[in-house]
Amino acid sequence: MLLLVLNNLCSMESEGIVIRIKTPVGDMDSSVDSPSHLNFSDLLAAIKDVMPEATVTAFEYEDEVGDRITVRSDEELKAMLSYYCNTVMEQRINGLLPEPLQIFPRGVYSIFEASCIKCYNLSFCLSTLKKSSAELKKILTNGQINEHDLQYQEQLGHGNGGTVYKAYHLLGKRIVAVKVIPLDITVELQKQIMSELEILYKCDSPYIIKFYSAFFVENRISICTEFMDGGSLDVYWRIPEHVLGRIAVAVVKGLTYLWSLKILHRGEKATFM
Structure with missing residues (x-):
C-alpha cells in the first residue's frame, strides 16, 4: 500500500496538484508543486493562511460515494493524496479534465x-x-x-x-x-x-x-x-394502555405547542420521549 502511495504521488511530481479549500465565504485554491513532500502540518498551515481567525484542527475530503473522510495525520493525508491521484488517473483515461482536490476545514472561529x-x-x-x-x-x-x-x-x-x-x-x-x-x-x-x-x-x-x-x-x-x-421510552418494553394514552396526549400537546411557535418536529420516536 505504501509503495502504491509513493508511486502515485511521484507520477504527479512533474506538474503538481491544486488543492481547493472550501470555506463558508468561498473557495480558495492552493498549488502544491511536490505532493510527495506535503505533510499534514504544512496543509494545516495553508488552511490557516486562508482562514486566519479559525482554529482548524483537521479537514475532510469526499470519497467516490460522497462520504466525508477526516484527515488528522500524515498517514491519513497520504491516503487522501493516493485516492486523489488514482481519481485523476481515471479521469485522464476517460478523457476528462482533472478537478482540484477539494478539502473541507474543520474547526472553530472564536471572537x-x-x-x-x-x-x-x-x-x-x-x-x-x-x-x-x-x-x-x-x-x-x-x-x-x-x-x-x-x-x-x-x-x-x-x-x-x-x-x-x-x-x-x-x-x-x-x-x-x-x-x-x-x-x-x-x-x-x-x-x-x-x-x-x-x-x-x-x-x-x-x-x-x-x-x-x-x-x-x-x-x-x-x-x-x-x-x-425516567429515561426514554425505548428502554421500556410493554407499556399499559392507560399509561400509553396519557403519553400520547402529552406528546400531542408538546407538538401543538411547538407548532404554535412555527416549529415542526419531524423526529418523533421513543428515544426522544
Whole structure:
C-alpha cells in the first residue's frame, strides 16, 4: 500500500496538484508543486493562511460515494493524496479534465466580545436561523449555570452531535443533563446545534424539557437542560394502555405547542420521549 502511495504521488511530481479549500465565504485554491513532500502540518498551515481567525484542527475530503473522510495525520493525508491521484488517473483515461482536490476545514472561529464567544461560521448559522448575534449573546450570558458549578456524575449517551452527561448543579442543588458538543464538527452539525439551542431557549412548556443554560469552554459548547430521571421510552418494553394514552396526549400537546411557535418536529420516536 505504501509503495502504491509513493508511486502515485511521484507520477504527479512533474506538474503538481491544486488543492481547493472550501470555506463558508468561498473557495480558495492552493498549488502544491511536490505532493510527495506535503505533510499534514504544512496543509494545516495553508488552511490557516486562508482562514486566519479559525482554529482548524483537521479537514475532510469526499470519497467516490460522497462520504466525508477526516484527515488528522500524515498517514491519513497520504491516503487522501493516493485516492486523489488514482481519481485523476481515471479521469485522464476517460478523457476528462482533472478537478482540484477539494478539502473541507474543520474547526472553530472564536471572537471575544463582551464575554460572548461565537462558534466558527456563526454568522452563517445565524443568518440561516434568522437570529441576531445579540440574541445569541443573551442566551449565552443569561444562563443559570456555568462550568464551575457542575459536578459530572456519569455519561448518559454519545452520538455524532456530542455527549450527554448527568451532572449535579451545586448552586441550584439539582440534577441536570449536560450535552457537550465539540466545535470541531461540520458546518451542517453546527447549524443543527444552533437550531436546537434556539428552540430550547424559546420554549416554555411542561411537555418539553426545560432549558437552563449554555456556555462555551475551550473548544466546546455545553447545553444544560432538565434531567429526566425516567429515561426514554425505548428502554421500556410493554407499556399499559392507560399509561400509553396519557403519553400520547402529552406528546400531542408538546407538538401543538411547538407548532404554535412555527416549529415542526419531524423526529418523533421513543428515544426522544
